[in-house]
Amino acid sequence: MLSEMDDRDDIKSSISTVLPDLPESILNIVEETLQSLGVGTIDDFQFVQEADLLCVLRPIQARKLVASWKQTSQGPGTQSQPDVNSSTSSSLLTSSTSSRSSLSPCPSPRNLLNADWVDHFEIPTERFPEALMQCLERGKRPIPSLRREMIRIVAAEMMKACPSPTKHASTEIAKKLVGKYPQSLKDVIEGDVVGTGYHSLVKQLQARIDNKKRHATPRIHKRKSLSNSDTDEVPAVMKASVQDTYGCVKWDMKFMPVTETLESQNEKKGKMRFLWEQATFNPDEVKELMESTYYSQRKAINNGTALQTLREEWPFLFHEIGISAHYQELTGLPLTQTFLKSVGKKGKQLLNFMATVCANKTRRVFETLTKLRFQRGQLEGCSDDVKDMLLLLLSYFNEDEATMFHYTEETNQAADVQVDCLPVTPCIIVCGASCYSANRFMLSIDGKIVNDNIAQFIAAINVMFGSYYCLNIHYPVQLRSTLEFLQRCFFNINPERGTKVEMKKTKKQLTCSASSLWTLR
Incomplete structure (x- = not known):
């Protein structure tokens, strides 16, 4: 048994040595084809002909393999067969292969065929x-x-x-x-x-x-469940894993940094709690402490630690300085700098597109634009442009503003906010009649105020967006297109596959229709 496994490994190794770029799936098909021809050891390679491999490999690939194997079999230390024997063996093998082909066809390498048509x-x-x-x-x-x-x-x-x-x-x-x-x-x-x-x-x-x-495709009928535990649904844990890791480069750290110990991590965590209670701290020191304890923070978050416990143990994680440090470790991108740079490059053109193209095509966007111009008045500045941008995007995608912004009285404190009206996902609480008149913002998560004093609108947007990634929160369906557009266009997180949107089985999922915005010049 061990000898057979060794022979199989040798065969596969001999193929991959000559064709190192061959995909694993095609490699397995070539191996199966050789076995169907009767190749049992690498010594049998000398009897393989180019025609035997054309059903699974391209002509050049087949020639490379055959030429390499012939060269190996004729090298020093290998006794070459007399011409008569070689000819006889070759004719016998060809005859055997032909008869075998008529009885049991060569495996059909669908993966290779699919790859071929795309290449050509x-x-x-x-x-x-x-x-x-x-x-x-x-x-x-x-x-x-x-x-x-x-x-x-x-x-x-x-x-x-x-x-x-x-x-x-x-x-x-x-x-x-x-x-x-x-x-x-x-x-x-x-x-x-x-x-x-x-x-x-x-x-x-x-x-x-x-x-x-x-x-053209017939309707697919779902199989019936054989038991209560046998369902067509993907387990919640698996779905969460796919959506939580979306766009992250360091979602789960298996090992603690070599310079750290459990004691040093706890000591630094305690120091940050002390600094938080003192209310005066050096931002650079906090950033360094957050970066060095990232391992412990991720473990706590990924293990499903309750929100209140996280707030008590990691208070900076809900404020701009802490969430920015954690976000950069998690995604590899600086939170605020990336957003501001993207706004500087794309913000004006996006606003111009909304005001000229979208407002002329969609009554909803036109009405929103008129309302925002009235609210904004004579205000100028980057922060007010960002407010325009966010509110117009919500209107463009026809998504729920109340899921992203909750308005309260200007003088209200955290205890005065009606938390019963708040969504469970991250929400910016605007202390004022509009985003333009407000001088203070708060952040709520899971219907609880986690940050009651955010001075700038841009900081509020960054903390809100960063919370989705840092705390493993899925985008709500009500904001899926707006958040995905922000993620890709302004926070530069662009995975080729997957989604961070909360999946609801009872509601049809619509894709983000932002291609007309992405193709702007």
Whole structure:
């Protein structure tokens, strides 16, 4: 048994040595094919012919393998067979292979075939409208109707090559499109590439393919549960794990830093609690303490420690200085600096787009814009631009402002706020009649005030957004598009797959329709 396992390992190793870039799935198929031919040890490689491998490998790959194996078998220390024996063996093997092929066909490597059609796929530019080609060749952005026509043509061509293209295929072809016409198709705002640069194309291609498949695909019937525990639902723990880790680079630390011990972690935690109670502290010292105790903070959060306990043990975690330090360790990005830099690059153009294009197309956005201009009056500044931006995004996506902002009296303290009206997700409490007139903000999580004194609106936005990541909180469905747009466009977190949106089985999930915003220049 051990000898057979060793032989299998040797066979696989011999293949991967010659073709190191071969995917694991294809490697396994090649191994199975060789075994079906009768290859039991590496000594049998000398009898394998190129034709035997063409059903699973490309011609060049097959030639490389055969040439390498022949060279090895003819090397010093290996007795080469006489011509007659070699010829006889070859003819016998060919005959045996032919008869075996008629009885039991060579394995069908679907993964390889799928990969092949994508690799050889040609963009059908000859079918593109003349107006579209003029835009692409001149490096201009096509108007939405031409872009949609391009998506329809490319998706139809993809489905000719493969009836059911995967998201991976859409991604690869979107890369080709953007690579060929970057000036016209790349996701860019103010010269700054948004995410991968082809995210909106992938979503449009996949949406078109899904729509076309919907008419041809029979309805899938869910299997019946065999017991109470056997259901079609993904366990809550698994769903939380996927959504919690979304966009994070250091979500779970398996080991404590070598410079730290449990005692040193507890000592630093106690020191931060002392500094918090003193109400006077050095921000740099707190930042350093937060960074060095990140391991303990993540363990407490990921283990599901109650919110009140977290507030008592890690009070800085709910304030800008602490949440910024934790967020940077978690995502690899500075919270406030990333947001301000993105606002500086993209904010004005986004506001201009809302005021000119969206307001003319959508009555809801027009009414919101008129209301905000009245509330803002003559105020000028970056903070007020951000207020415009947030409130207009909520209107554009038709999402619930009350889930993000709760308004209370200007003089109200934390104890005066009606917590029964607060959502469970992070919410900014505005102490004033509007975001423009307010000089103080609070943050609530799980219907409890966790920070009762935030002086700046931008700080409130950063603390609110950072809380979703640092505390493993999912985006509520009522804010899914606004928060995802902020995440990708202004906080520069752009995972290629997954979501941080709370999934509700009873309600249809709509995708973030921000592609028209992402493709602005």
